[in-house]
Amino acid sequence: MSAPFSWIRPEPWGVHIVPADVWIDPGRAVDKALVTHGHADHARGGHGETVATPETLAIMELRYRTGAEDDAGDIPHKAIPVAYGETIRLGGGVDATYIPAGHVLGSAQILLEHAGERVVITGDYKRRADPTCAPFEVTPCDIFITEATFGLPVFTHPPIEEEMGKLLAALSTNPEACVLVGAYALGKAQRVIAELRLAGHHDPIYLHGAMEKMCRLYEEHGVDLGDLRLVSDHTKDDMRGAIIIAPPSALNDRWSRRLPDPITAMASGWMRVRGRARQRGVELPLVISDHADWNELTQTIEEVNPAETWITHGREEALLRWCELGQRKARALALVGREDEDE
Amino acid sequence: MKAFATLLDTLVYTTSRNRKLALIAEYLRNAPDPDRGWALGALTGELDFPAVKSSTIRNLMKGRVDPVLWTLSRDFVGDTAETASLLWPSTDLENNDFLTLTQTVETLSSLTRVNAHKEMPKLLDRLDANGRFALIKLATGGMRIGVSARLAKTAFAKAFDVSLDDVEEYWHAIDPPYAELFQWAAEGGDPPDIEGRPRFRPFMLAHPLEDTRVDLSDYAAEWKWDGIRVQLCRVTDANGEAETRLYSRSGDDISATFPELLDVLPMDAVLDGELLVRGSTQGGEAGSDKQGGAASFNALQQRLGRKTVSKKMLAEAPAFVRLYDALLIESEDLREHGWEKRRGHLENLVERLPDSHFDLSAVVEARDFDHLAEIRETARDEAIEGLMLKRRDAPYIAGRKVGLWYKWKRDPLLIDCVLMYAQRGSGKRSSFYSDYTFGCWAGDPDQGAELLPVGKAYSGFTDAELKKLDRLVRQTTLNRFGPVREVERTLVFEVAFDSVHTSKRHKSGLAMRFPRIHRIRWDKPVHEADRIDALKALVPD
Numbered sequence: 001m002s003a004p005f006s007w008i009r010p011e012p013w014g015v016h017i018v019p020a021d022v023w024i025d026p027g028r029a030v031d032k033a034l035v036t037h038g039h040a041d042h043a044r045g046g047h048g049e050t051v052a053t054p055e056t057l058a059i060m061e062l063r064y065r066t067g068a069e070d071d072a073g074d075i076p077h078k079a080i081p082v083a084y085g086e087t088i089r090l091g092g093g094v095d096a097t098y099i100p101a102g103h104v105l106g107s108a109q110i111l112l113e114h115a116g117e118r119v120v121i122t123g124d125y126k127r128r129a130d131p132t133c134a135p136f137e138v139t140p141c142d143i144f145i146t147e148a149t150f151g152l153p154v155f156t157h158p159p160i161e162e163e164m165g166k167l168l169a170a171l172s173t174n175p176e177a178c179v180l181v182g183a184y185a186l187g188k189a190q191r192v193i194a195e196l197r198l199a200g201h202h203d204p205i206y207l208h209g210a211m212e213k214m215c216r217l218y219e220e221h222g223v224d225l226g227d228l229r230l231v232s233d234h235t236k237d238d239m240r241g242a243i244i245i246a247p248p249s250a251l252n253d254r255w256s257r258r259l260p261d262p263i264t265a266m267a268s269g270w271m272r273v274r275g276r277a278r279q280r281g282v283e284l285p286l287v288i289s290d291h292a293d294w295n296e297l298t299q300t301i302e303e304v305n306p307a308e309t310w311i312t313h314g315r316e317e318a319l320l321r322w323c324e325l326g327q328r329k330a331r332a333l334a335l336v337g338r339e340d341e342d343e
Numbered sequence: 344m345k346a347f348a349t350l351l352d353t354l355v356y357t358t359s360r361n362r363k364l365a366l367i368a369e370y371l372r373n374a375p376d377p378d379r380g381w382a383l384g385a386l387t388g389e390l391d392f393p394a395v396k397s398s399t400i401r402n403l404m405k406g407r408v409d410p411v412l413w414t415l416s417r418d419f420v421g422d423t424a425e426t427a428s429l430l431w432p433s434t435d436l437e438n439n440d441f442l443t444l445t446q447t448v449e450t451l452s453s454l455t456r457v458n459a460h461k462e463m464p465k466l467l468d469r470l471d472a473n474g475r476f477a478l479i480k481l482a483t484g485g486m487r488i489g490v491s492a493r494l495a496k497t498a499f500a501k502a503f504d505v506s507l508d509d510v511e512e513y514w515h516a517i518d519p520p521y522a523e524l525f526q527w528a529a530e531g532g533d534p535p536d537i538e539g540r541p542r543f544r545p546f547m548l549a550h551p552l553e554d555t556r557v558d559l560s561d562y563a564a565e566w567k568w569d570g571i572r573v574q575l576c577r578v579t580d581a582n583g584e585a586e587t588r589l590y591s592r593s594g595d596d597i598s599a600t601f602p603e604l605l606d607v608l609p610m611d612a613v614l615d616g617e618l619l620v621r622g623s624t625q626g627g628e629a630g631s632d633k634q635g636g637a638a639s640f641n642a643l644q645q646r647l648g649r650k651t652v653s654k655k656m657l658a659e660a661p662a663f664v665r666l667y668d669a670l671l672i673e674s675e676d677l678r679e680h681g682w683e684k685r686r687g688h689l690e691n692l693v694e695r696l697p698d699s700h701f702d703l704s705a706v707v708e709a710r711d712f713d714h715l716a717e718i719r720e721t722a723r724d725e726a727i728e729g730l731m732l733k734r735r736d737a738p739y740i741a742g743r744k745v746g747l748w749y750k751w752k753r754d755p756l757l758i759d760c761v762l763m764y765a766q767r768g769s770g771k772r773s774s775f776y777s778d779y780t781f782g783c784w785a786g787d788p789d790q791g792a793e794l795l796p797v798g799k800a801y802s803g804f805t806d807a808e809l810k811k812l813d814r815l816v817r818q819t820t821l822n823r824f825g826p827v828r829e830v831e832r833t834l835v836f837e838v839a840f841d842s843v844h845t846s847k848r849h850k851s852g853l854a855m856r857f858p859r860i861h862r863i864r865w866d867k868p869v870h871e872a873d874r875i876d877a878l879k880a881l882v883p884d
Binding site: 152153154156272273274275276277278279281282283284285315317318321322325 | 409416420422430769773775
């Protein structure tokens, strides 16, 4: 009998499940990978086999053509879809179950079971309601491997309705201008659009070209985003009084010169800190995040109540300290290549 | 407080100067009295609440939040006020619970060091996160929201369509909340009566000369002395009581720091000059026999910023003023006259002043511009900052008007140093490693000599370079000490500085004056950086 949990090993480029030789969200190409969600720092291309939810596989295919028959390269790509709640055998006596994480469309936590020991890897997650994806489910386990992107007590995300209110107020007080919202192309953009629709805003929303395909993908998966148009098809005057969504990198780019007097907004959890907004020249910061804030991170650890908490990426020092104060066993995993999204 | 907090918050995110002016003007037009006066005082940095310090807030927070979590948060956010405003628990507030700005200012004024830690929580509980940010900024001073005093006054002038020159003229005679100023500008009342009150007149300032060449028949040259620019102002009131005050470049009253200058002016006057302390370097050899010697800036620095000054200090480093200009002499306003005429008045005046406390900044004579350039190059006095060029027919005009005065600074000294430590910046640079400590080799690096820190700089690079430096710091971190990271010795900075002096504060025994990054030498191997000895050789005798 081997030592408890010796079958799961955190390495710098991902978590390794040793008896099955499978990696979770590996930062480099491996023979077999379990992927939690479609963001680039978790879902790299080029694996031999990629196991993920059908939505995540569709997102990866859009981005990297993983699993596409015409994909170049020698490695045989194989995409293995797993539905939420479905358990698959990985070999070596390890089972994996995909559970909604509430982060973006298709995002999952992965429950790993081996010889009666249970480990949950959250990937990225949040606890707030999101009209574009299935909600996070609390799953009891022995080891809880959590993200910590917003792992500082200064990060408390306000209710999204407040932020939508700020955005719509800026729009109505500047009818001749437009509001340009910087939002991550996968997840954040679609969530902002869907929340605007919920807030009763049914005007056309204009998209930067880089947003179009992902929005269509969401719609194909049943997320209604309303009347979307492309900036490139329209004149300045068409877009007066409208909301424009673009990737953050386009905010201060020449591209935005085609817009009518844009007010620069940015939807990101980092907007909680004034200095961050100022660094990017953001005039209207919208504190909207697809990650758990400090209260959600700590509340989730309390609810899951694991024997041990491992913290993967972000501001792990503060969350470690919080665990220490509550006499919870915890350790930080130094994974490489995890980036702060929206940065 | 709500409107003021919203104003501050919006200003933080506004980059356009015109938009800032419009926002402040709109607030000043709409806010009630005396709220708007206090707000103007806050924006111009004129409010001071000595009972509340940044440490008061820190201690308050460390009693409520785990100290480790507080420090991690503060380091990330880069601003104590903002961190505290985010971490303080919000309570549900009824509208009339919310503090007004005037209530806030009145309470802050009444606080003492002893009760501040008890009273501040009560104020914080009656505000939301934005309100708490405004409160702490207000209480601890230093808004740092990208609004200068000048910009706030410009907005005031714009709000009520009055002349900015008039506002500047009245400004220093009236205290917050500026009732007389609002009465005049906003309500159409009489102009404030400021006769018989000592007050600061804004300085005339210079542009850098850069590539301009001037004709010396149009411009006179003077040395630019290395002290602090001051205005000495004596006024006699209706009862015949005379009062003298000393103002710094920004208009701060620094009279208490230099008491020896307050009873030496025998007539009413407003004089512009350089404050120096006695010594043997500055001016000993540079000018007329009217000038005595002065010490380097280093010596003067010991006396700056003190609220009281000891007898010993007065005896060891007595201050005097080297005069540049006269704005008023015996109630005659000279500002309309050209420089030559004012200079004539000043030269006559100096004859009547005690040489113990005054001398005249000599005019530098040169045949032509090239000759002047030669004189500038060969000026041996290490404490002369360079030359001033003043248009002979220019009146004394507040601010920086193109073509009237130029400063022609000496070229900076340069040395190659190695990056050793980096610290996170604050404000706009929060969470970027933007403050760099660098060192020179204590001996031959190939023989195992160590680096000793010689200075610290946080300017002289572009935003793009900052990003690159920040990435380098994160990738080459050796050790972390709170907000400071020690990095691998991989990068050479060419550092520019004005001068270097001996100092006991640093292990290297040296301190640089105004060091800034001149160039980043991505290409240069660290063992080719300069040695301490090279820097030592630049210390003036």
